[in-house]
Amino acid sequence: MTKFIIHRIFWLIVVLLVVSFITFSLMHLVPGGPWDKEKTLAPQVVDALNKKYGLDKPFFVQFGDYLVNLLHGDLGVSYSRQDRSVTSILLTGLPKTATLGVVAFALAIIIGIPLGMAAALKQNSIIDYLSVLFSTIFASIPGFVLGILLIIIFSVKLHWLPTGGWGSVKQIIMPAFALATLPAAFIARITRASTLEVMRQDYVRTAQAMGIRQHVILFRHILRNSLIPVITVAGPELAFLISGSFIIENLFSIPGIGRLFVNGVFARDYGLIMGSILFYAFAVAAINLIVDVFYAVIDPRIRFD
Amino acid sequence: MVKKLLTLFFSLVVIAALVVLPSCSSSTSSTPQVLRANISGEPSQIDPNRASWSTERTVIMQVFEGLLGFNQDLSLTAVGAKEIPTVANKGISADGKTYTFKLNSKVTWSDGQKVTASDYEYSIKRLFSPDLAAEYTSFYFDIVGGETYYSAIDADDATKAQLKDAIGVKAIDDTTLEIKLYAPRPTFLQLMALWPVYPVRQDIIEQYGDQWTEPAHYIGNGPFIMTEWAHEDHITLVKNTNYWGTKPKLDQVVLKMITDINSEYAAYLNNELDISQVPAGIEQSVMDDATLSKEILRYPELVTFAFQFNVNVEPFNNKNLRKALNAAIDRESFINNVRAGVGQPAYSWIPPGMPGYDASLGADYHFNVTKAKEFLVAAGYKEDGSDVPELRLQYADTGVNPTIAQFVQNQIKVNLGIDVSIEPMERKAFTEAVNAEQYTWAWYGWGADYPDPDNWLPELFGTGAGNNHTGYSNGAFDDLCVQAKQELDNTKRLALWADAQAMIVDDAPVLFIQYRERFRLVKPSVQGLKYTGMDGDAPGDMFFANVYIK
Numbered sequence: 001m002t003k004f005i006i007h008r009i010f011w012l013i014v015v016l017l018v019v020s021f022i023t024f025s026l027m028h029l030v031p032g033g034p035w036d037k038e039k040t041l042a043p044q045v046v047d048a049l050n051k052k053y054g055l056d057k058p059f060f061v062q063f064g065d066y067l068v069n070l071l072h073g074d075l076g077v078s079y080s081r082q083d084r085s086v087t088s089i090l091l092t093g094l095p096k097t098a099t100l101g102v103v104a105f106a107l108a109i110i111i112g113i114p115l116g117m118a119a120a121l122k123q124n125s126i127i128d129y130l131s132v133l134f135s136t137i138f139a140s141i142p143g144f145v146l147g148i149l150l151i152i153i154f155s156v157k158l159h160w161l162p163t164g165g166w167g168s169v170k171q172i173i174m175p176a177f178a179l180a181t182l183p184a185a186f187i188a189r190i191t192r193a194s195t196l197e198v199m200r201q202d203y204v205r206t207a208q209a210m211g212i213r214q215h216v217i218l219f220r221h222i223l224r225n226s227l228i229p230v231i232t233v234a235g236p237e238l239a240f241l242i243s244g245s246f247i248i249e250n251l252f253s254i255p256g257i258g259r260l261f262v263n264g265v266f267a268r269d270y271g272l273i274m275g276s277i278l279f280y281a282f283a284v285a286a287i288n289l290i291v292d293v294f295y296a297v298i299d300p301r302i303r304f305d
Numbered sequence: 306m307v308k309k310l311l312t313l314f315f316s317l318v319v320i321a322a323l324v325v326l327p328s329c330s331s332s333t334s335s336t337p338q339v340l341r342a343n344i345s346g347e348p349s350q351i352d353p354n355r356a357s358w359s360t361e362r363t364v365i366m367q368v369f370e371g372l373l374g375f376n377q378d379l380s381l382t383a384v385g386a387k388e389i390p391t392v393a394n395k396g397i398s399a400d401g402k403t404y405t406f407k408l409n410s411k412v413t414w415s416d417g418q419k420v421t422a423s424d425y426e427y428s429i430k431r432l433f434s435p436d437l438a439a440e441y442t443s444f445y446f447d448i449v450g451g452e453t454y455y456s457a458i459d460a461d462d463a464t465k466a467q468l469k470d471a472i473g474v475k476a477i478d479d480t481t482l483e484i485k486l487y488a489p490r491p492t493f494l495q496l497m498a499l500w501p502v503y504p505v506r507q508d509i510i511e512q513y514g515d516q517w518t519e520p521a522h523y524i525g526n527g528p529f530i531m532t533e534w535a536h537e538d539h540i541t542l543v544k545n546t547n548y549w550g551t552k553p554k555l556d557q558v559v560l561k562m563i564t565d566i567n568s569e570y571a572a573y574l575n576n577e578l579d580i581s582q583v584p585a586g587i588e589q590s591v592m593d594d595a596t597l598s599k600e601i602l603r604y605p606e607l608v609t610f611a612f613q614f615n616v617n618v619e620p621f622n623n624k625n626l627r628k629a630l631n632a633a634i635d636r637e638s639f640i641n642n643v644r645a646g647v648g649q650p651a652y653s654w655i656p657p658g659m660p661g662y663d664a665s666l667g668a669d670y671h672f673n674v675t676k677a678k679e680f681l682v683a684a685g686y687k688e689d690g691s692d693v694p695e696l697r698l699q700y701a702d703t704g705v706n707p708t709i710a711q712f713v714q715n716q717i718k719v720n721l722g723i724d725v726s727i728e729p730m731e732r733k734a735f736t737e738a739v740n741a742e743q744y745t746w747a748w749y750g751w752g753a754d755y756p757d758p759d760n761w762l763p764e765l766f767g768t769g770a771g772n773n774h775t776g777y778s779n780g781a782f783d784d785l786c787v788q789a790k791q792e793l794d795n796t797k798r799l800a801l802w803a804d805a806q807a808m809i810v811d812d813a814p815v816l817f818i819q820y821r822e823r824f825r826l827v828k829p830s831v832q833g834l835k836y837t838g839m840d841g842d843a844p845g846d847m848f849f850a851n852v853y854i855k
């Protein structure tokens with residue numbers, strides 16, 4: 001296991017290097033730069049800004065400087081949030097995005113797994129049909145559409161919840177729900193299929209033939225085994241959720257990583273874009289690693305050596 | 306027993322009344338004096354010398370004041386200065402090149418220290434520092450030595466120090482500031498009312514560096530002080546008890562950073578904001594709403610929208626074709642039927658509310674298909690437009706731009722028979738293409754930095770000017786601009802600008818569309834709002850100190 005983890009960490013570093021080079025190249029290839037503004041800046045101003053931020057240097061020198069700074073834990077400066085380092089900006093947004101992501105993930109699990117299991121245990125019943133209906137609706141409505149509907153109903157009409165912002169429990173409810181519905185639907189579908197498959201296994205039939213009580217079979221045999229595929233998909237879902245949803249964070253005015261990234265792209269804020277992308281890459285790779293380890297713990301048949 | 310119970314009961318009632326009544330009266334008499342507005346996003350920074358965008362300016366204008374300021378009618382007023390310099394009061398030298406400001410001795414910083422002429426000298430010289438790379442510095446290149454210092458990016462520190470010392474800004478004493486220009490500049494006083502030359506504190510900046518704009522160190526001389534900057538979420542301002550002038554009525558101003566206009570509007574409807582924009586396309590429903598219709602605030606902005614032609618590429622190098630397109634657009638229909646009556650049709654460049662606006666200009670461009678066809682024939686094309694090549698129209702794919710582009714496309718096709726292809730582009734990509742003149746016909750808008758034709762004509766249509774992306778070049782126009790920029794007699798100056806604008810209208814390097822209008826919602830409880838055509842995202846942000854909550 002240790003060897004496996006070291007191996008994966010090595011590849012994580014390689015992945016981050018490749019991602020940083022590709023992102024750095026794309027940023028400089030995309031039309032429009034940080035100083036392209038509706039009111040054109042004077043040439044002297046552009047020269048001064050390029051000099052100040054090192055954009056007057058050749059491409060590879062800039063990339064080399066970036067990597068050297070990165071090795072020192074410095075993600076550079078932001079052009080659109082001047083006077084603030086990218087590290088400090090991301091660290092401000094990270095707790096918000098992570099909190100929202102974890103709450104949304106918990107909601108997705110709380111909704112998805114019972115919904116899927118109920119559908120499987122009562123296959124072809126009204127419960128199954130309702131479960132499939134809810135899953136389909138959750139999967140079909142984009143999060144931002146649901147978010148707008150939630151705002152209209154619970155903020156504008158009923159005045160129960162704030163439309164957005166950050167800092168109170170009330171402000172998390174709607175964005176977390178809007179963010180959770182799609183993964184909840186996905187988890188419900190996987191859980192249903194997986195549970196049905198497990199229920200048809202010989203050991204379940206044997207247990208039933210032995211007269212073991214239904215709830216014991218359910219919790220001891222079916223639930224544990226049917227969750228393995230769910231965990232496989234839940235990992236990337238968690239990575240997706242805690243990386244921040246660009247649209248949901250913008251819609252609900254949550255000052256998280258997703259909104260920062262979008263603003264960074266629109267402003268051609270190279271430092272902020274690089275920092276955000278590296279954070280995403282790191283988050284996805286790290287969570288996948290954790291899921292793989294967890295996978296081995298839950299299923300002893302899996303060995304990494 | 307009954308008597309005792311009754312006595313006890315009435316005693317309790319009296320006690321309850323004593324407890325409840327004061328709280329009732331206090332709750333009705335003390336409406337919290339908090340104004341909640343939105344600045345549409347995180348300010349890049351809030352350093353007056355470096356700021357450029359409206360989000361930044363809105364914060365700065367609450368915390369700082371300059372030597373001069375603007376009244377609600379956008380005329381100049383003395384603020385940090387004792388009076389507006391004139392030739393008569395010896396504030397302006399006879400040759401128009403030296404300005405002497407006498408300071409208002411009552412003005413203090415929020416920590417109680419006096420604001421002195423040295424603070425202004427420090428601030429203006431700092432503005433020119435190439436290491437600061439401030440974006441609006443070029444406005445002040447008429448000041449002696451300013452451009453030379455700013456351009457010395459690669460110079461060593463000793464040279465930079467010498468160049469800085471040579472800048473024509475000097476504190477004669479604590480209350481006298483002298484500024485020398487290369488040439489007379491009648492609009493220099495207006496530039497002195499803008500935020501880049503507001504005073505900043507040398508000791509604070511040297512002590513805290515880039516972090517001086519965080520709340521604990523953000524010392525200003527304006528009516529409010531900043532107590533909180535929750536990055537990406539909101540800024541809180543409270544009244545400055547050391548403010549020299551009339552103290553603000555508001556206890557607090559909360560500036561939210563909601564980026565999505567629909568979210569801002571929803572927050573207003575949920576009573577989280579006192580002022581809001583209205584998303585494009587729902588103006589009519591707002592006007593029809595019994596409650597919201599009473600909360601609408603409308604007023605003209607100093608903003609003109611147009612489509613600029615690249616006059617160096619075919620077929621837009623043909624003046625009569627440009628005039629034909631100008632005459633073929635029914636702007637009234639666009640404003641009334643598409644924009645629910647919000648805005649005003651534009652037939653010339655300088656908008657109403659600005660010196661130099663002339664409603665009689667552009668008579669040829671009032672919607673007239675016959676006239677448009679005459680221009681088309683004069684341009685050398687057939688009357689039905691069948692031999693005109695397809696025209697490419699580019700725009701940044703944001704806000705109402707797609708609607709306007711589609712409207713123009715349809716009008717040109719229906720009225721002149723010319724096909725127009727429309728090309729939406731990502732905002733930055735569009736801006737780069739336009740700035741590099743890699744376009745043929747593109748969406749265009751200009752808002753006032755200061756209320757004078759000086760800011761509206763030479764910078765946009767002068768040969769090789771920084772914001773002239775049409776490629777338009779007219780020697781006679783350039784000559785008029787040079788004369789007007791230095792003419793000290795205001796009547797003569799405006800006459801020169803009028804001639805210059807008439808040339809632009811006649812040559813039509815742009816297709817004039819509309820003068821923008823503010824269409825906002827303001828809660829009825831917000832009183833005393835004073836708005837201008839140059840406000841930032843929040844109407845009245847130049848005069849928040851006057852606002853109170855009823």
